[in-house]
Amino acid sequence: MMDFSNARSEVRTHPMSRYQALTAAAAATTYLLIVAGAVVRVSGSGLGCPDWPLCHGGFVPPPDVAAIIEFSHRFIAGADSLLIVGVVALTVASHRNEPRLMAPGILAPLLLAGQIVLGAVTVLLELPPYVVLVHLAFAMAILGLLVWMSVHASGRLAVGAPNLDDGDRFVRWTAVAMALAFVLAMTGALVRASGASWACIGFPACNGELAPFGRNVLTDLQLAHRFMAYATAGVLFVVLVSGWRRRAGYPGLDKASVALGVTLGAQLLIGAAAVSSDLPAVLRGLHVAGAAAVWCSAVAVFSVASRGHRLVEGVAAPRPLFTREAAGS
Numbered sequence: 342m343m344d345f346s347n348a349r350s351e352v353r354t355h356p357m358s359r360y361q362a363l364t365a366a367a368a369a370t371t372y373l374l375i376v377a378g379a380v381v382r383v384s385g386s387g388l389g390c391p392d393w394p395l396c397h398g399g400f401v402p403p404p405d406v407a408a409i410i411e412f413s414h415r416f417i418a419g420a421d422s423l424l425i426v427g428v429v430a431l432t433v434a435s436h437r438n439e440p441r442l443m444a445p446g447i448l449a450p451l452l453l454a455g456q457i458v459l460g461a462v463t464v465l466l467e468l469p470p471y472v473v474l475v476h477l478a479f480a481m482a483i484l485g486l487l488v489w490m491s492v493h494a495s496g497r498l499a500v501g502a503p504n505l506d507d508g509d510r511f512v513r514w515t516a517v518a519m520a521l522a523f524v525l526a527m528t529g530a531l532v533r534a535s536g537a538s539w540a541c542i543g544f545p546a547c548n549g550e551l552a553p554f555g556r557n558v559l560t561d562l563q564l565a566h567r568f569m570a571y572a573t574a575g576v577l578f579v580v581l582v583s584g585w586r587r588r589a590g591y592p593g594l595d596k597a598s599v600a601l602g603v604t605l606g607a608q609l610l611i612g613a614a615a616v617s618s619d620l621p622a623v624l625r626g627l628h629v630a631g632a633a634a635v636w637c638s639a640v641a642v643f644s645v646a647s648r649g650h651r652l653v654e655g656v657a658a659p660r661p662l663f664t665r666e667a668a669g670s
């Protein structure tokens with residue numbers, strides 16, 4: 342295997358631009374908002390402010406824990422909306438000839454508008470579980486768009502490396518891994534929305550059996566979530582190892598791969614601990630935070646990979662992990 346460590350010194354980094362800082366701040370605030378949303382749910386504070394957009398008829402919450410928790414979620418949502426509007430304005434002002442930024446720059450505010458309406462409906466209809474599920478899906482989608490934008494806002498490819506993402510097997514695998522991470526999160530949200538959270542107790546067994554499929558729908562739903570988590574973890578692991586091996590050719594892939602490895606490991610542990618200890622509220626909240634972190638990392642790996650890799654003069658690209666020859670050997 343070729344030693345790429347020397348190649349790294351050739352990669353020039355750019356100071357973080359105002360635009361990149363803004364997209365990164367919006368992504369971080371959206372992540373915080375998802376965690377705050379989980380705290381609202383697991384603390385049962387969803388109706389802490391029974392009216393919308395005011396809280397008990399006022400602009401500030403009364404001295405009540407549930408009202409303060411719900412109000413904080415709305416406050417962060419307000420700050421995040423302003424940041425996203427700022428990102429869109431700067432994208433239109435200085436990046437409108439870059440489809441990689443313009444497309445998500447148009448989609449993000451549309452999803453945000455839908456999210457605000459969903460947020461109001463969630464409260465006014467007293468938290469219908471499937472509306473909460475769609476609310477989480479929109480939040481994850483907005484987060485994904487902002488992570489993509491903050492990676493592509495870096496302009497680290499300005500050094501003119503050829504963009505080789507079409508047909509690049511590795512990039513396709515990172516896209517598959519990213520899609521699996523999103524679908525997995527939605528199966529988890531379905532477990533919660535359908536009331537299947539307690540349908541399987543214990544780990545690795547479910548109610549004392551390894552895979553008691555076919556007993557009832559709720560057990561099947563949670564088992565499906567668990568087994569999809571194991572399969573997705575397998576694909577994410579292969580992708581992050583492949584990413585790590587290619588790190589010298591893709592600026593930033595080392596950090597994204599490590600983040601994916603750490604968040605994936607933590608999330609699996611949190612899931613296992615949650616079902617082994619009767620789903621305490623703190624682990625249910627951490628499970629949402631972990632799922633959003635795995636999603637962010639999977640999007641970051643895909644975004645960095647699709648930004649193209651830099652062929653370093655005289656150094657061959659790493660042998661792809663997934664080749665027919667490799668399968669034959």
Ligand code: HEM
Pocket residue numbers: 379382477522525526527528529530531532533537538539544563566567570574605608609612613615616625628629631632635
């Ligand atoms: C990478 C792995 C995993 C991801 C990304 C993931 C993601 C999620 C998400 C997004 C939710 C919905 C939370 C909500 O809507 O509030 C969820 C719920 C759930 N997950 Fe996972 N999960 C993973 C692994 C696991 C594992 C390994 C287990 C158990 C062995 C598990 C058990 C559960 C349970 C019981 C719920 C319902 C929790 C509740 O009602 O608050 N998950 N998961």
